[in-house]
Amino acid sequence: MNTHKIAVIAGDGIGPEVIAEGVKVLNEAARIDGGFNFEFTYFPWGCEYYKETGRMMAEGGIDELRKYDAIFLGAVGAPGVPDHISLWDLLLVIRKSFDQYINLRPVKLLRGAPTPLKDTPREDIDMVFVRENTEGEYAGSGSWLYKGKPNEVVIQNGVFSRMGCERVIRYAYELAKSQGKTLTSISKANALNYSMVFWDQIFEEVGREYPEVKTYSYLVDAASMFMVKDPGRFEVVVTSNLFGDILTDLGAAIAGGMGLAAGANLNPERKFPSMFEPIHGSAPDIAGQGKANPLATVWSASQLLDFFGHEEWGAKLLDCIEEVLAQGKALTPDLGGTATTSQVGDAIINKMNNK
Numbered sequence: 001m002n003t004h005k006i007a008v009i010a011g012d013g014i015g016p017e018v019i020a021e022g023v024k025v026l027n028e029a030a031r032i033d034g035g036f037n038f039e040f041t042y043f044p045w046g047c048e049y050y051k052e053t054g055r056m057m058a059e060g061g062i063d064e065l066r067k068y069d070a071i072f073l074g075a076v077g078a079p080g081v082p083d084h085i086s087l088w089d090l091l092l093v094i095r096k097s098f099d100q101y102i103n104l105r106p107v108k109l110l111r112g113a114p115t116p117l118k119d120t121p122r123e124d125i126d127m128v129f130v131r132e133n134t135e136g137e138y139a140g141s142g143s144w145l146y147k148g149k150p151n152e153v154v155i156q157n158g159v160f161s162r163m164g165c166e167r168v169i170r171y172a173y174e175l176a177k178s179q180g181k182t183l184t185s186i187s188k189a190n191a192l193n194y195s196m197v198f199w200d201q202i203f204e205e206v207g208r209e210y211p212e213v214k215t216y217s218y219l220v221d222a223a224s225m226f227m228v229k230d231p232g233r234f235e236v237v238v239t240s241n242l243f244g245d246i247l248t249d250l251g252a253a254i255a256g257g258m259g260l261a262a263g264a265n266l267n268p269e270r271k272f273p274s275m276f277e278p279i280h281g282s283a284p285d286i287a288g289q290g291k292a293n294p295l296a297t298v299w300s301a302s303q304l305l306d307f308f309g310h311e312e313w314g315a316k317l318l319d320c321i322e323e324v325l326a327q328g329k330a331l332t333p334d335l336g337g338t339a340t341t342s343q344v345g346d347a348i349i350n351k352m353n354n355k
């Protein structure tokens with residue numbers, strides 16, 4: 001039996017609620033298929049753990065996670081724990097330690113999903129973001145000097161290494177080439193006169209190896225405008241860590257909302273485990289009420305299946321999400337329905353059994 005060992009970090013807020021549905025759906029795929037199965041190991045890490053122990057994850061947590069084939073994460077962050085601590089000591093340390101330098105975030109308007117963009121054909125909202133995920137604006141380089149003094153000063157450096165830029169840009173070119181899609185780079189070289197000039201240069205350099213890929217390059221401000229006014233321009237998109245973070249929330253907004261936005265943090269070499277998670281946060285405003293939409297997590301589960309070579313199941317899950325959306329009977333309040341988180345999971349399971 002082909003067993004996939006998955007470390008589950010359900011985390012905070014709605015994290016455990018949506019992860020329960022993701023696990024349910026993955027187990028059902030394995031049950032129906034019969035050719036593979038999952039072994040889930042739960043880690044109780046997150047803000048509650050922090051309040052009890054002063055740590056976001058156990059000591060040696062990274063070494064523990066290294067033993068797994070993948071990580072399935074819900075969300076991290078809770079009132080009472082500073083966000084920069086909860087995120088740096090759990091989510092970001094995992095992305096960095098396991099060199100998950102590709103953050104793959106589809107922005108695709110599924111059949112039945114709502115968009116606030118009037119007069120935009122559904123097919124025009126179909127792109128995938130390749131976000132740099134280990135350095136750039138998130139390098140964590142800087143300092144805080146003379147704290148609390150009149151001459152207080154903070155410095156937050158962007159760190160763009162040649163290796164870091166080349167590998168994410170090359171990955172995006174390969175993806176665009178393999179899918180026969182265009183590739184758009186989003187940067188900001190007019191203002192960020194070192195980092196983004198360098199990024200643009202590398203985009204061009206690597207591009208010489210891919211004459212068959214048609215490319216575009218936009219400044220991030222204009223790109224934000226085009227994502228709303230003319231999203232059909234974008235197919236495969238490559239961008240830096242911070243720009244990718246912001247633009248994929250915008251992407252979520254045009255493609256059904258945060259409840260439908262999925263992401264995969266990949267270490268393409270498979271030297272370390274990759275991590276699959278919805279891109280939304282812990283949503284403290286709706287936590288514990290059964291209102292969270294689990295479909296982003298189910299979509300991330302579909303990315304996990306793809307990554308393990310079960311592409312047929314990855315595609316089937318996406319079909320099931322689309323069918324549930326199009327049917328409109330089992331939808332959470334963010335999509336205008338009254339169903340609970342677990343009823344949406346059940347609806348997916350039901351569709352899986354009718355395939």
Ligand code: NAD
Pocket residue numbers: 014018074075076077078079083087091258259260277278279280281282283284285286291292293294296332334
């Ligand atoms: P958020 O994504 O948690 O919530 C933004 C809005 O979207 C809220 O109104 C929320 O109710 C809604 N929403 C999000 N996911 C939803 C879902 N599945 N179904 C229905 N509605 C959903 O962002 P925020 O409020 O800025 O952050 C809350 C906390 O989460 C903070 O502590 C933040 O640092 C953290 N955060 C964590 C992650 C992560 O773990 N990957 C990502 C983003 C934010």
Ligand code: IPM
Pocket residue numbers: 087091092245279
């Ligand atoms: C995301 C989140 C994280 C990020 C935060 C919580 C550190 O917003 O995954 O989009 O900025 O990468």
Ligand code: MN
Pocket residue numbers: 245246249279
């Ligand atoms: Mn984000």
